[in-house]
Amino acid sequence: MRRTFVESQDGLILLGAGPVGRANFSAARALASRVIAADGGARRALALGVMPEAVIGDLDSLDSATRAALPEGSVHRIAEQDSTDFDKTLRHIAAPFVIGLGFWGARMDHGLAALNVLARHPDRRCVLMGGREVCFLCPPELDLALRPGTRVSLFPLGPVEGESEGLEWPIGGLKFAPDGRVGTSNRAPTGRVRLRFTAPRMLVMLPAGALEAAVRALAPGAVPPAALGG
Incomplete structure (x- = not known):
């Protein structure tokens, strides 16, 4: 049975490790106050001055300094390598909508992989924002x-x-x-x-x-x- 690490009655912001413009982040925060991160997106959250409630992924991009700054119990490792961290995170959260930043715009392969995740999970209401x-x-x-x-x-x-x-x-x-x-x-x-x-x-x-x-x-x-x- 798939475990849900974060369940919310309100929308969630999901941060990836790619570039996140402050204007885009502010626009997302106007609609959803809770922030979670996919693996290395935790470093992006801290750089934006926000402590993510949870960090989900295979953790291969989570550096030791960032991990040490995170609250105990907030990091959730999913070891399998057959999916992206965006996919792993989207599968293990529940919310009426998700705004994803840092997944689209920096690299074409990452962007295409993120669109593939949207197609594989049509039940998840997720908006990707980039540029x-x-x-x-x-x-x-x-x-x-x-x-x-x-x-x-x-x-x-x-x-x-x-x-x-x-x-x-x-x-x-x-x-x-x-x-x-x-x-x-x-x-x-x-x-x-x-x-x-x-x-x-x-x-x-x-x-x-x-x-x-x-x-x-x-x-x-x-x-x-x-x-x-x-």
């Missing part, structure tokens, strides 16, 4: 409230079809595939977008400023009231 973008796996139905004119890019991780309302270029009747049709650089003229897909295989990519809109769409009712309208 100027946020990215998440679209559930079968999604209702987004964006600023008018927001860019909405779609990229399939497998064969999938869908329908849309509110996109400048509707997607109904199109057959998407990683080696075929993709849907990058679409737009939401009025800001309101509804998406429906035949399977959880479509990535949605939005500007970083749409983080709250993405979280509210993925986990309705889970965003703290103080963050609404931000």
Whole structure:
């Protein structure tokens, strides 16, 4: 039976070892106050002035100085080498949504591996944030409230079809595939977008400023009231 190391009624911030901009971290903190780390992401958390509640991974990137600074009982080692630390951590936490930083943007191979994890765990509502973008796996139905004119890019991780309302270029009747049709650089003229897909295989990519809109769409009712309208 899979053990859950962190269980939360509110959203969680999950830090990886990659670069994390302070502006992005502040935007995430406005929506979720609890911070955990995947392996070497603990060092990133301390550099940002935050003590992670838990550190999960195979611990091959956790240096001795960082480990010594962590509270007793907060480090959880998962020895298997068949998955990334992001995968290990996402599997062993439970929350209405997760905002992942430090997993996407520094290295292409790490970024692609993180997207693979999203595809393998469609039950987890996780938004990856890096640089100027946020990215998440679209559930079968999604209702987004964006600023008018927001860019909405779609990229399939497998064969999938869908329908849309509110996109400048509707997607109904199109057959998407990683080696075929993709849907990058679409737009939401009025800001309101509804998406429906035949399977959880479509990535949605939005500007970083749409983080709250993405979280509210993925986990309705889970965003703290103080963050609404931000």
